[in-house]
Amino acid sequence: MTRRKLVSLARQHGTPLFVVDHRQLRRNLVQFRRWLPFVQPYYAVKANSLPEIVRTFYRAGASFDVASWAEFQLVYENIRDLPEKERQDFIWDKVIYANPIKDRETLCALDPYKPLVTYDNYEEIRKIRRYAPHAGLMLRLRVPNTGAMVELSSKFGCEPGEAVRLIEAAHDAGLTVEGLSFHVGSQTTNFQNYVQALHIAAGVLREARSRGFKKMIQLDIGGGFPAPYDANVRPLRELGRLLRTEIPRLFPKDIFVLAEPGRYLVATACTLVAEVIGKAVRDGKVCYYINDGVYHTLSGIVFDHMKYKVRAFKHGPTSLCAVFGPTCDxxxxxxxxxxxxxxxxxxxVYVENIGAYSIASSTHFNGFPPAKVVHLYADEDPTPP
Ligand SMILES: Cc1ncc(COP(=O)(O)O)c(C=O)c1O
Structure with a gap:
């Protein structure tokens, strides 16, 4: 998106403005499929849950990873038009509830849809048996998250040594385990994480199948696919090459491979435009105050360990300065x-590549609302305000 276009949108709509480029969303999905042609992408809605983004991916043929009942409903809204049978098929084939911990109410609400859900412990088996006995199960494994920008393995995933017992326990509870899942950590540039995770999953699958669990036909390789924030990030092409070699080598031919990319699909498709609303000199350093910050679109600084680059439209000699958000904190x-x-x-000023884990966790802190959103579907086609 050109800088001129960003300025003109900010003039038209005001700031702070979160600009979503739907062409880039579609391009990202095309690239994902190009480098991982044997993997069905389930867009991780948590990365950016704007309904328009969900709709664009739905129309482009993506499946969905949801983490809550609200995200499930968001996806469901998009398939309302389908005849009932197709809707049920869509949920079976194209939706995974990939939060290993689910409350009772969510399980009860999900059960009639017979969804695919992840689990990683015995308490969850008991809950699912009681409240969502029609769900299909995916066992989430704990795998190395070394060097990932956002580490997840301390929170989720069963130890590989316990995996087969958890599969047996689910079976004994009358549930069906359909496969295995893992997450190597978000923005993983250490591709060895994937290799090690695949080895762990292949070992568990081999043992489970040898004990008769033949219905385990799905492998969910999670998210973690790195967004190209800068030229140092190893490209998806390289990871694709590695996975294209390792997966057929380690897994039986009948395995269905899915993934839950979030960041990779949305990060590069969104830009924030904000305005300088204050300026002061403190300890000899210029401090700028802009009308978006850490409690809003730039929440990724706290929750996502992101370092965003604030850029100016103006040219001229630069100097070291500080940039703050608008709240009193x-x-x-x-x-x-x-x-x-x-x-x-x-x-x-503007911040590029801010599509993932940004506006999704924006608050109303200090009474400042989240940034206004504008959607670009084609060059001259912004969504009316
Ligand atoms: C279960 C699960 N799946 C998918 C994702 C998306 O990961 P990413 O944005 O790194 O692709 C996450 C992110 O936290 C997650 O927890």
């Missing part, structure tokens, strides 16, 4: 060391 610090030209109140 000192945590609302975007950067203490940004290089920006001399900015005046009312000047615009």
């Amino acid at each position: 000192a945590l609302d610090t975007i950067s203490l060391a940004e290089e920006l030209p001399d900015l005046k109140l009312g000047d615009l």
Whole structure:
């Protein structure tokens, strides 16, 4: 998206403005399929749950990973038009409830749809047996998350040594385990995580099948696919090559492989435009205050361990400065060391590649609402405000 276009959108709609480029969303999905042609992508809605994004991926043929009843309903809204039988097929084939911990109410609500759900412990088996006995199960394994930007293995996943016992326990409870899942950590550039996870999963599957669990036909390789935030990020092409070699080598031919990409599909498709609303000099350093921050679209600084680069539209010699968000909290610090030209109140700044784990966790803290969203479907086609 050109800088000129961003400025014109900000003039038209005001700031802070979150611009979603749906062409880029579709391109990202095409790239994912290109490098991982044997993997069905289930978009992880948590990365960005704007309904328009869900709709674009639905139309492009993606499946969905949901983490809550609300996300399930969001996906369900998009398939309302389908005849009942197709709707049920869609949920069976194209939706996974991939949060290993589910409350009773959610399980009761999900049960009539007979969904695929993940689990990783005995308490969850008891709950699923009682409240969602028609669900299909995927056992989430604990795998190395070494070097991932966001580590997940301390929270979820059973130890590989316990996996077959958990499969047997689910079976004894009258449930069907359909496969295995793992997550190597978000923004994983250490591709060895995937290799090790595949080895672990292949070992568990081999043992489970040898004990008669022949219905285990699905392998969910999770998310973690790195978004190309900068030129140092190893490209998906490289990971695709590795997975294309390892998966057929380690798994039987009848295995169905799915993945839950979130960040990779949305990160590069969104840009934030904000405005300088304050300026002060503190300890000799210029401090800019902009009208979006850590409690809003830039929440990824806290929750996603992201370092965003704030850029100016203006040219000129730059100097070291600090950039803060609009709230009264000192945590609302975007950067203490940004290089920006001399900015005046009312000047615009922008942050690229901010589609993932950003507006999804925006709050109303201090009474500031989340950024306004504008959707671009084609060059001259912004959604009306
Ligand atoms: C279960 C699960 N699946 C998929 C994702 C998406 O991962 P990513 O955005 O790294 O692709 C996450 C992210 O936390 C997750 O917890």
